[in-house]
Amino acid sequence: MTKHLIGVLLCALMAINLAGCSSTVSNVKSGVVLSEYKGLSYAKSDTTVSDQEVQDEIDALIESQAIPVEDSERSSTPVASGDELWIDYIGYVDGAEFEGGNSNNEGASLTIGSGSFIEGFEEALIGKTVGSTTDINVTFPDPYTSNTELSGKVATFTVTIHYVVKYEIPEFTDAFVNEYTQGEYTTAAEYRQSIYDSLVTAKEDEAKIAYMNEVIETAINNSTFTLDETEVEEAYNEMVEYYTSLAGSYGTDLETYASSLAMTLDDLYAELKTTAEDTLKQELFFEALIAAEQLNITEDDYAEKIGEYLNYYGYVDDQAGFEAAYDKEAIKKSMLYEKAAESLVEWGVPVEA
Known part of the structure; x- marks a missing residue:
């Protein structure tokens, strides 16, 4: 019901x-x-x-479908707190790579200040140049429950900062509507009317x-x-x-x-x-x-x-x-x-x- x-x-x-x-x-x-x-x-x-209420719904929709792309204007600029980066990294402990410490050239998203990486990792990237490769030293917490063998160990990460991510908001077009609704609606006008009706x-x-x-x-x-x-x-x-x-x-x-x-x-x-x-x-x-x-x-x-x-x-x-x-x-x-x-x-x- x-x-x-x-x-x-x-x-x-x-x-x-x-x-x-x-x-x-x-x-x-x-x-x-x-x-x-x-x-x-x-x-x-x-x-x-x-x-305006209809437009607010449309704005919220297209913002939710924003596409992550490279921010070319941030090339060669220093990394700042709050930046979302696309990086690759390789971690070493006692000169050897360790399990789970490598992005395997698949790339990884990291927002500086999010606390998603171990303490000190994100802070060490602040001020580094976008587009560069740098080494940073961090210490794993003790205990480190994800891998107890790393507890309290000093690690060196070689980090390649590919680019800063920005988000492009798509236009509310017939093509967008057709793709988003998987063909249920084929024009922006139709979908706008459906939003109004809802x-x-x-x-x-x-x-x-x-x-x-x-x-x-x-x-x-x-x-x-x-x-x-x-x-x-x-x-x-x-x-x-x-x-x-x-x-x-x-x-x-x-x-x-x-x-x-x-x-x-x-x-x-x-x-x-x-x-x-x-x-x-x-x-x-x-x-x-x-x-x-x-x-x-x-x-x-x-x-x-x-x-x-x-x-x-x-x-x-x-x-x-x-x-x-x-x-x-x-x-x-x-x-x-x-x-x-x-x-x-x-x-x-x-x-x-």
Whole structure:
């Protein structure tokens, strides 16, 4: 399922449904009295795309495809910090070449100051002349884990500085587009239009999420809920179990996982308790809304939307595997909640921001 079809307020619900957790709404102790959910206002977003936004995307694209070439203007100039060099080198320890210390005349890229070579190597090249061959002396660190036999050894490298690298940014031409897209687009104009269309879609998708979240939040906040503490505790325990398992899958415990979120374990427990209450409210709200409006997902609806779910969850061309992993009824329930959220927006009233 594409991300633009999942409102933030629905994410926890859908994750729980698709993880196979038991539904709290099967219990009858908790309840909801719906507020008026039609005609809710939401701030209308600007989804127009400017020429500059399209050009920014094109500029980023061609810059990402920049081609490394020799900077002829830097020939015979001194090497400076930050220069990207194309070099060859041969390393010697005690007068003999050592394994891994030779570029074998294949050339190697080195940016001065990157720290990608052993300490002292890059610094020793600063001030050397581009186009020259020079000897530099360095000392391997101790220990040197890549090759312990070299730990603490003094080495001499004969380095040929071929040239300074610069990057040529290609022009956004028909030829560039044809090659970059492997023939999917043959002209720059076509690809520019596709970029425009993608940006429009992205803005419309973002707006849809905002609309859904706003009307859902308003409708839920205006509704009256009676939550049974036992049911809240059940939902809370399911979440603790889920996150404990998640932490375990990363080879850690829940307290360490909480620390990675800049939270204490007690903070995480409190957050999960609040989330459990909110999740129960959301489920109660949507189940009541679905019943009131008699919403459903037909087999045709399911067939139309399942492709989005397969793509989102990484089951492309494996519908049977996806349904076996997540349960078809749980998938349909997520689709139904999504349909209910979209209906709230359709019934709502956009207001110019």
